[in-house]
Amino acid sequence: MRLLIIGAGFAGMYAALSAARLRDIQGVSPEELEIALIAPEPTLVVRPRLYEPKPETLTAPLLGVLKAIDVDYIQGSAETVNTEALTVQISTPKGTRKTLSYDRLVIATGSRLFRPNIPGLAEHGFSVDSLDDAVALDKHLHGLADRPAVNGRDTVVVAGGGFTGIEAATELPARLRAIFGQKNARTRVIIVERNGAIAPDMGEGSRPVIEQALRKLGVETRLGTGVASLDKSGVTLSTGEHIETETVVWAAGIRAAPLTAQIPAERDNFGRLLVDRDLRVPGIAGVFATGDAARAACDDEGNYALMSCQHATRMGAFAGNNAAAELLRVPTRPYHQKAYVTCLDLGEAGALFTRGWERKVEMVGDVAKKTKQEINTVWIYPPRAERAAALASADPERVTSL
Numbered sequence: 001m002r003l004l005i006i007g008a009g010f011a012g013m014y015a016a017l018s019a020a021r022l023r024d025i026q027g028v029s030p031e032e033l034e035i036a037l038i039a040p041e042p043t044l045v046v047r048p049r050l051y052e053p054k055p056e057t058l059t060a061p062l063l064g065v066l067k068a069i070d071v072d073y074i075q076g077s078a079e080t081v082n083t084e085a086l087t088v089q090i091s092t093p094k095g096t097r098k099t100l101s102y103d104r105l106v107i108a109t110g111s112r113l114f115r116p117n118i119p120g121l122a123e124h125g126f127s128v129d130s131l132d133d134a135v136a137l138d139k140h141l142h143g144l145a146d147r148p149a150v151n152g153r154d155t156v157v158v159a160g161g162g163f164t165g166i167e168a169a170t171e172l173p174a175r176l177r178a179i180f181g182q183k184n185a186r187t188r189v190i191i192v193e194r195n196g197a198i199a200p201d202m203g204e205g206s207r208p209v210i211e212q213a214l215r216k217l218g219v220e221t222r223l224g225t226g227v228a229s230l231d232k233s234g235v236t237l238s239t240g241e242h243i244e245t246e247t248v249v250w251a252a253g254i255r256a257a258p259l260t261a262q263i264p265a266e267r268d269n270f271g272r273l274l275v276d277r278d279l280r281v282p283g284i285a286g287v288f289a290t291g292d293a294a295r296a297a298c299d300d301e302g303n304y305a306l307m308s309c310q311h312a313t314r315m316g317a318f319a320g321n322n323a324a325a326e327l328l329r330v331p332t333r334p335y336h337q338k339a340y341v342t343c344l345d346l347g348e349a350g351a352l353f354t355r356g357w358e359r360k361v362e363m364v365g366d367v368a369k370k371t372k373q374e375i376n377t378v379w380i381y382p383p384r385a386e387r388a389a390a391l392a393s394a395d396p397e398r399v400t401s402l
Helices: 010-025 063-068 131-144 163-180 207-217 258-262 309-328 365-379 387-392
Strands: 002-006 034-039 043-045 059-061 072-075 077-082 087-091 097-101 104-107 111-113 155-159 188-193 220-223 227-231 234-237 242-244 247-250 254-256 287-289 341-345 351-355 360-364
Touching: 002 010, 002 097, 002 309, 010 034, 010 063, 010 104, 010 309, 010 387, 059 063, 063 072, 063 387, 077 258, 104 309, 131 163, 131 247, 155 163, 155 234, 155 242, 163 188, 163 207, 163 247, 163 341, 207 351, 287 309, 341 365, 351 365, 360 365
Parallel strands: 002 034, 002 104, 034 072, 104 287, 155 188, 155 247, 188 220
Antiparallel strands: 043 059, 077 087, 087 097, 111 254, 227 234, 234 242, 341 351, 351 360
Protein backbone atom coordinates (compact mmCIF):
# COMPACT_ATOMS: atom_id res chain seq x y z
CA MET A 1 0.00 0.00 0.00
CA ARG A 2 1.22 3.48 -0.80
CA LEU A 3 0.18 6.83 0.62
CA LEU A 4 1.42 9.79 -1.41
CA ILE A 5 1.56 13.34 -0.05
CA ILE A 6 2.08 16.24 -2.45
CA GLY A 7 3.70 19.25 -0.83
CA ALA A 8 6.32 19.98 1.85
CA GLY A 9 4.64 22.96 3.46
CA PHE A 10 3.11 22.96 6.92
CA ALA A 11 0.16 20.78 5.90
CA GLY A 12 2.27 18.30 3.94
CA MET A 13 4.86 18.02 6.71
CA TYR A 14 2.22 17.27 9.34
CA ALA A 15 0.37 14.88 7.05
CA ALA A 16 3.57 12.84 6.77
CA LEU A 17 4.25 12.98 10.49
CA SER A 18 0.71 12.00 11.45
CA ALA A 19 0.42 9.17 8.92
CA ALA A 20 3.72 7.75 10.14
CA ARG A 21 2.55 8.09 13.73
CA LEU A 22 -0.60 6.04 13.08
CA ARG A 23 1.38 3.44 11.16
CA ASP A 24 3.71 3.12 14.14
CA ILE A 25 0.83 2.86 16.63
CA GLN A 26 -0.73 0.08 14.56
CA GLY A 27 2.55 -1.83 14.41
CA VAL A 28 2.64 -1.76 10.61
CA SER A 29 6.01 -1.75 8.86
CA PRO A 30 7.11 0.82 6.24
CA GLU A 31 7.20 -2.07 3.76
CA GLU A 32 3.52 -2.81 4.35
CA LEU A 33 2.49 0.85 4.18
CA GLU A 34 4.80 3.09 2.21
CA ILE A 35 4.42 6.80 2.96
CA ALA A 36 6.08 9.15 0.49
CA LEU A 37 6.23 12.94 0.25
CA ILE A 38 6.66 14.65 -3.12
CA ALA A 39 8.23 18.14 -3.26
CA PRO A 40 10.84 20.02 -5.29
CA GLU A 41 13.08 20.25 -2.21
CA PRO A 42 13.05 18.48 1.18
CA THR A 43 12.73 21.84 2.88
CA LEU A 44 10.06 23.70 4.81
CA VAL A 45 9.90 27.34 3.76
CA VAL A 46 8.87 29.29 6.85
CA ARG A 47 6.47 31.33 4.80
CA PRO A 48 4.87 33.31 7.66
CA ARG A 49 8.27 34.95 8.25
CA LEU A 50 9.12 36.02 4.70
CA TYR A 51 8.33 39.66 5.47
CA GLU A 52 11.44 39.70 7.70
CA PRO A 53 15.04 40.58 6.70
CA LYS A 54 17.39 37.82 5.52
CA PRO A 55 14.66 35.64 3.99
CA GLU A 56 17.26 33.21 2.64
CA THR A 57 17.69 31.97 6.23
CA LEU A 58 13.98 31.26 6.72
CA THR A 59 13.91 27.59 5.78
CA ALA A 60 14.16 24.35 7.76
CA PRO A 61 15.47 20.98 6.50
CA LEU A 62 13.02 18.09 6.44
CA LEU A 63 15.09 15.19 5.16
CA GLY A 64 16.35 14.21 8.60
CA VAL A 65 12.84 14.26 10.07
CA LEU A 66 11.42 12.22 7.19
CA LYS A 67 14.19 9.61 7.48
CA ALA A 68 13.65 9.37 11.24
CA ILE A 69 9.99 8.42 10.74
CA ASP A 70 10.54 6.20 7.66
CA VAL A 71 8.82 8.51 5.18
CA ASP A 72 10.31 8.42 1.69
CA TYR A 73 11.17 11.71 0.03
CA ILE A 74 10.59 11.89 -3.74
CA GLN A 75 12.17 14.92 -5.38
CA GLY A 76 10.07 16.46 -8.10
CA SER A 77 7.10 18.64 -8.93
CA ALA A 78 3.66 17.08 -9.31
CA GLU A 79 2.31 18.03 -12.73
CA THR A 80 -0.74 15.85 -13.29
CA VAL A 81 -3.07 13.79 -11.13
CA ASN A 82 -5.18 11.03 -12.67
CA THR A 83 -7.84 10.19 -10.10
CA GLU A 84 -9.24 7.33 -12.20
CA ALA A 85 -5.91 5.57 -12.69
CA LEU A 86 -4.76 6.57 -9.16
CA THR A 87 -1.50 8.01 -10.44
CA VAL A 88 0.55 11.19 -10.10
CA GLN A 89 3.00 12.28 -12.76
CA ILE A 90 5.97 14.30 -11.57
CA SER A 91 8.80 16.13 -13.29
CA THR A 92 12.23 15.51 -11.79
CA PRO A 93 15.10 18.01 -11.46
CA LYS A 94 16.75 16.29 -14.44
CA GLY A 95 13.75 17.09 -16.63
CA THR A 96 12.41 13.56 -16.85
CA ARG A 97 8.82 12.46 -16.17
CA LYS A 98 7.91 9.81 -13.66
CA THR A 99 4.52 8.23 -12.91
CA LEU A 100 3.72 7.15 -9.36
CA SER A 101 0.77 5.07 -8.28
CA TYR A 102 -1.08 5.58 -5.02
CA ASP A 103 -3.70 3.94 -2.84
CA ARG A 104 -4.39 7.17 -0.97
CA LEU A 105 -3.39 10.69 -1.96
CA VAL A 106 -3.09 13.81 0.20
CA ILE A 107 -3.04 17.07 -1.71
CA ALA A 108 -1.16 19.63 0.39
CA THR A 109 0.00 21.93 -2.37
CA GLY A 110 -0.62 25.18 -0.50
CA SER A 111 -1.43 28.53 -2.05
CA ARG A 112 0.04 31.27 -4.18
CA LEU A 113 -0.28 35.01 -4.27
CA PHE A 114 -3.08 36.21 -6.52
CA ARG A 115 -1.64 38.62 -9.07
CA PRO A 116 -4.37 40.32 -11.10
CA ASN A 117 -3.80 41.60 -14.60
CA ILE A 118 -2.83 45.13 -13.56
CA PRO A 119 -0.61 47.00 -16.04
CA GLY A 120 3.00 46.91 -14.90
CA LEU A 121 2.47 44.60 -11.91
CA ALA A 122 4.39 41.65 -13.35
CA GLU A 123 7.30 43.90 -14.39
CA HIS A 124 7.55 46.23 -11.41
CA GLY A 125 5.88 44.52 -8.44
CA PHE A 126 7.54 42.61 -5.61
CA SER A 127 6.06 40.28 -2.99
CA VAL A 128 6.87 38.19 0.08
CA ASP A 129 4.81 35.22 -1.09
CA SER A 130 7.55 32.69 -1.86
CA LEU A 131 11.18 32.34 -0.84
CA ASP A 132 12.38 33.46 -4.26
CA ASP A 133 10.06 36.48 -4.16
CA ALA A 134 11.22 37.48 -0.69
CA VAL A 135 14.89 37.11 -1.63
CA ALA A 136 14.34 39.23 -4.75
CA LEU A 137 12.69 41.96 -2.66
CA ASP A 138 15.48 41.87 -0.09
CA LYS A 139 18.11 42.17 -2.81
CA HIS A 140 16.21 45.09 -4.34
CA LEU A 141 15.91 46.89 -0.99
CA HIS A 142 19.64 46.56 -0.36
CA GLY A 143 20.31 47.84 -3.85
CA LEU A 144 18.43 51.04 -3.07
CA ALA A 145 21.28 52.17 -0.83
CA ASP A 146 23.51 52.54 -3.91
CA ARG A 147 21.02 54.77 -5.70
CA PRO A 148 20.53 58.52 -5.32
CA ALA A 149 17.79 59.52 -2.87
CA VAL A 150 15.48 60.78 -5.62
CA ASN A 151 12.58 59.41 -7.68
CA GLY A 152 10.89 57.82 -4.69
CA ARG A 153 13.88 55.73 -3.68
CA ASP A 154 12.96 55.99 0.00
CA THR A 155 9.24 55.31 -0.55
CA VAL A 156 7.68 51.85 -0.46
CA VAL A 157 4.05 51.19 -1.39
CA VAL A 158 2.44 48.04 0.04
CA ALA A 159 -0.67 47.01 -1.88
CA GLY A 160 -3.00 45.24 0.54
CA GLY A 161 -3.90 46.18 4.09
CA GLY A 162 -4.57 42.66 5.38
CA PHE A 163 -2.41 40.48 7.61
CA THR A 164 0.54 40.08 5.23
CA GLY A 165 0.48 43.69 4.07
CA ILE A 166 0.49 45.06 7.60
CA GLU A 167 3.34 42.80 8.74
CA ALA A 168 5.42 43.75 5.69
CA ALA A 169 4.67 47.45 6.04
CA THR A 170 5.37 47.72 9.77
CA GLU A 171 8.69 45.88 9.37
CA LEU A 172 9.88 48.16 6.57
CA PRO A 173 10.75 51.42 8.40
CA ALA A 174 13.38 49.73 10.59
CA ARG A 175 14.48 47.50 7.73
CA LEU A 176 15.09 50.46 5.44
CA ARG A 177 16.95 52.43 8.12
CA ALA A 178 19.27 49.47 8.65
CA ILE A 179 19.90 49.18 4.92
CA PHE A 180 20.56 52.89 4.49
CA GLY A 181 22.73 52.94 7.63
CA GLN A 182 20.92 55.99 8.96
CA LYS A 183 18.92 56.03 12.18
CA ASN A 184 17.09 59.15 11.04
CA ALA A 185 16.56 58.17 7.42
CA ARG A 186 13.37 59.79 6.13
CA THR A 187 11.72 56.72 4.73
CA ARG A 188 8.08 56.59 3.67
CA VAL A 189 5.84 53.52 3.73
CA ILE A 190 2.29 53.66 2.35
CA ILE A 191 -0.36 50.93 2.57
CA VAL A 192 -3.00 50.93 -0.17
CA GLU A 193 -6.23 49.10 0.77
CA ARG A 194 -9.40 48.79 -1.32
CA ASN A 195 -11.64 48.55 1.74
CA GLY A 196 -12.63 51.61 3.70
CA ALA A 197 -10.71 50.46 6.78
CA ILE A 198 -7.31 48.96 7.47
CA ALA A 199 -7.16 45.26 8.39
CA PRO A 200 -10.72 44.57 7.16
CA ASP A 201 -10.73 41.00 8.53
CA MET A 202 -9.24 41.72 11.96
CA GLY A 203 -12.38 43.12 13.59
CA GLU A 204 -13.35 46.35 15.28
CA GLY A 205 -11.50 45.62 18.52
CA SER A 206 -8.16 45.13 16.78
CA ARG A 207 -8.33 48.10 14.46
CA PRO A 208 -7.50 50.87 16.98
CA VAL A 209 -4.39 48.96 18.06
CA ILE A 210 -3.26 48.58 14.45
CA GLU A 211 -4.01 52.19 13.59
CA GLN A 212 -2.06 53.41 16.61
CA ALA A 213 0.91 51.25 15.60
CA LEU A 214 0.85 52.64 12.06
CA ARG A 215 0.82 56.20 13.41
CA LYS A 216 3.71 55.41 15.75
CA LEU A 217 5.76 54.04 12.86
CA GLY A 218 4.76 56.80 10.45
CA VAL A 219 3.14 54.35 8.02
CA GLU A 220 0.60 56.12 5.82
CA THR A 221 -2.59 54.61 4.43
CA ARG A 222 -4.70 55.13 1.33
CA LEU A 223 -8.07 53.53 2.01
CA GLY A 224 -10.97 52.87 -0.33
CA THR A 225 -8.68 52.80 -3.34
CA GLY A 226 -6.68 50.28 -5.33
CA VAL A 227 -3.69 50.07 -7.62
CA ALA A 228 -4.53 50.98 -11.20
CA SER A 229 -1.08 50.62 -12.77
CA LEU A 230 2.65 50.48 -12.13
CA ASP A 231 5.58 51.79 -14.14
CA LYS A 232 9.20 52.76 -13.60
CA SER A 233 8.19 56.05 -12.00
CA GLY A 234 5.89 54.53 -9.40
CA VAL A 235 2.27 53.53 -8.86
CA THR A 236 -1.01 55.13 -9.94
CA LEU A 237 -4.04 54.55 -7.75
CA SER A 238 -7.63 54.18 -8.88
CA THR A 239 -8.27 57.67 -7.47
CA GLY A 240 -5.75 59.07 -9.95
CA GLU A 241 -3.09 59.76 -7.34
CA HIS A 242 0.43 58.93 -8.50
CA ILE A 243 2.98 57.94 -5.87
CA GLU A 244 6.60 58.15 -6.89
CA THR A 245 8.36 54.98 -5.76
CA GLU A 246 10.86 52.38 -6.85
CA THR A 247 9.33 49.67 -4.67
CA VAL A 248 5.80 48.25 -4.73
CA VAL A 249 5.06 45.16 -2.61
CA TRP A 250 1.94 43.27 -3.68
CA ALA A 251 0.15 41.62 -0.74
CA ALA A 252 -3.46 41.49 -1.87
CA GLY A 253 -4.96 38.01 -1.77
CA ILE A 254 -4.01 34.37 -2.31
CA ARG A 255 -5.43 31.39 -4.18
CA ALA A 256 -4.96 27.64 -3.87
CA ALA A 257 -2.10 26.28 -5.97
CA PRO A 258 -3.18 25.29 -9.51
CA LEU A 259 -2.95 21.52 -9.02
CA THR A 260 -6.33 21.52 -7.25
CA ALA A 261 -7.93 22.38 -10.59
CA GLN A 262 -6.99 18.90 -11.86
CA ILE A 263 -9.23 17.19 -9.35
CA PRO A 264 -12.73 16.77 -10.86
CA ALA A 265 -14.49 18.05 -7.77
CA GLU A 266 -16.10 21.20 -6.42
CA ARG A 267 -13.91 24.16 -5.46
CA ASP A 268 -14.58 27.52 -3.81
CA ASN A 269 -13.71 30.99 -5.12
CA PHE A 270 -10.16 30.59 -3.81
CA GLY A 271 -9.64 27.36 -5.76
CA ARG A 272 -9.77 25.23 -2.60
CA LEU A 273 -11.27 21.76 -2.84
CA LEU A 274 -14.41 21.27 -0.77
CA VAL A 275 -13.80 18.44 1.69
CA ASP A 276 -15.85 16.51 4.26
CA ARG A 277 -15.09 16.42 7.97
CA ASP A 278 -12.45 13.73 7.46
CA LEU A 279 -10.84 15.99 4.79
CA ARG A 280 -11.76 13.62 1.95
CA VAL A 281 -12.66 15.07 -1.42
CA PRO A 282 -16.25 13.81 -1.87
CA GLY A 283 -16.83 11.62 -4.90
CA ILE A 284 -13.11 11.15 -5.63
CA ALA A 285 -11.90 7.79 -4.40
CA GLY A 286 -8.78 7.86 -2.24
CA VAL A 287 -8.12 11.61 -2.37
CA PHE A 288 -7.77 13.91 0.64
CA ALA A 289 -7.03 17.65 0.55
CA THR A 290 -5.61 19.75 3.34
CA GLY A 291 -4.10 23.09 4.27
CA ASP A 292 -4.60 25.92 1.80
CA ALA A 293 -5.76 23.39 -0.82
CA ALA A 294 -8.94 22.59 1.14
CA ARG A 295 -12.06 24.37 2.34
CA ALA A 296 -12.83 22.61 5.62
CA ALA A 297 -15.30 23.28 8.40
CA CYS A 298 -13.57 23.92 11.72
CA ASP A 299 -16.67 23.41 13.85
CA ASP A 300 -20.46 23.15 13.68
CA GLU A 301 -20.93 26.91 14.00
CA GLY A 302 -20.15 27.91 10.43
CA ASN A 303 -16.44 28.67 10.79
CA TYR A 304 -14.09 27.45 8.07
CA ALA A 305 -10.32 27.06 8.11
CA LEU A 306 -8.40 30.06 6.89
CA MET A 307 -5.46 29.95 4.52
CA SER A 308 -2.94 30.15 7.33
CA CYS A 309 -0.10 28.20 8.92
CA GLN A 310 -2.17 27.78 12.10
CA HIS A 311 -4.92 25.90 10.30
CA ALA A 312 -2.63 24.10 7.84
CA THR A 313 -0.61 22.32 10.52
CA ARG A 314 -3.62 20.82 12.28
CA MET A 315 -5.46 20.07 9.04
CA GLY A 316 -2.37 18.30 7.78
CA ALA A 317 -2.24 16.12 10.87
CA PHE A 318 -5.87 15.06 10.46
CA ALA A 319 -5.52 14.44 6.71
CA GLY A 320 -2.43 12.27 7.10
CA ASN A 321 -3.96 10.34 9.95
CA ASN A 322 -7.21 9.73 8.10
CA ALA A 323 -5.61 8.72 4.81
CA ALA A 324 -3.49 6.18 6.68
CA ALA A 325 -6.48 5.08 8.79
CA GLU A 326 -8.45 4.12 5.70
CA LEU A 327 -5.61 1.95 4.45
CA LEU A 328 -5.09 0.38 7.85
CA ARG A 329 -8.84 -0.15 8.33
CA VAL A 330 -9.05 1.75 11.61
CA PRO A 331 -11.43 4.63 12.51
CA THR A 332 -10.76 8.08 11.11
CA ARG A 333 -10.88 11.28 13.17
CA PRO A 334 -13.10 14.15 12.04
CA TYR A 335 -11.15 17.39 11.72
CA HIS A 336 -12.05 20.13 14.20
CA GLN A 337 -10.29 23.30 15.25
CA LYS A 338 -12.38 25.38 17.60
CA ALA A 339 -9.45 27.29 19.12
CA TYR A 340 -8.35 30.18 16.92
CA VAL A 341 -5.88 32.94 17.65
CA THR A 342 -4.12 35.60 15.61
CA CYS A 343 -0.76 37.18 16.36
CA LEU A 344 0.00 40.11 14.10
CA ASP A 345 3.54 41.51 13.99
CA LEU A 346 3.62 45.31 14.13
CA GLY A 347 7.35 45.87 13.73
CA GLU A 348 8.89 48.23 16.27
CA ALA A 349 5.38 48.91 17.62
CA GLY A 350 5.21 45.38 19.05
CA ALA A 351 2.44 42.96 18.10
CA LEU A 352 -1.25 42.23 18.54
CA PHE A 353 -2.60 38.93 19.92
CA THR A 354 -6.28 38.07 19.65
CA ARG A 355 -8.31 35.00 20.55
CA GLY A 356 -11.43 33.52 18.98
CA TRP A 357 -13.24 34.12 15.72
CA GLU A 358 -14.49 37.40 17.16
CA ARG A 359 -10.79 38.37 17.61
CA LYS A 360 -10.91 39.49 21.21
CA VAL A 361 -7.72 41.44 22.00
CA GLU A 362 -5.66 39.67 24.68
CA MET A 363 -2.17 41.13 24.35
CA VAL A 364 -0.59 44.13 22.66
CA GLY A 365 2.83 45.76 22.40
CA ASP A 366 5.98 44.15 23.78
CA VAL A 367 4.11 41.36 25.58
CA ALA A 368 2.44 40.23 22.37
CA LYS A 369 5.75 40.65 20.53
CA LYS A 370 7.39 38.02 22.75
CA THR A 371 4.63 35.58 21.87
CA LYS A 372 4.98 36.41 18.17
CA GLN A 373 8.72 35.78 18.31
CA GLU A 374 8.17 32.43 20.03
CA ILE A 375 5.60 31.44 17.38
CA ASN A 376 7.92 32.49 14.56
CA THR A 377 11.11 30.91 15.89
CA VAL A 378 9.89 27.82 17.77
CA TRP A 379 6.27 26.76 17.36
CA ILE A 380 6.06 26.62 13.58
CA TYR A 381 9.36 24.84 12.97
CA PRO A 382 9.63 21.08 12.33
CA PRO A 383 10.15 18.76 15.30
CA ARG A 384 13.55 17.30 16.09
CA ALA A 385 14.82 14.63 13.70
CA GLU A 386 14.38 11.99 16.38
CA ARG A 387 11.78 9.30 15.84
CA ALA A 388 9.91 9.32 19.15
CA ALA A 389 9.80 13.12 19.42
CA ALA A 390 8.76 13.58 15.80
CA LEU A 391 5.94 11.05 15.98
CA ALA A 392 4.75 12.40 19.34
CA SER A 393 4.45 15.88 17.83
CA ALA A 394 1.82 14.74 15.32
CA ASP A 395 -1.15 13.67 17.42
CA PRO A 396 -3.99 15.34 15.47
CA GLU A 397 -5.86 16.21 18.65
CA ARG A 398 -2.83 18.08 20.03
CA VAL A 399 -1.39 19.83 16.99
CA THR A 400 -2.03 23.57 17.22
CA SER A 401 -4.09 23.11 20.35
CA LEU A 402 -4.21 26.63 21.75
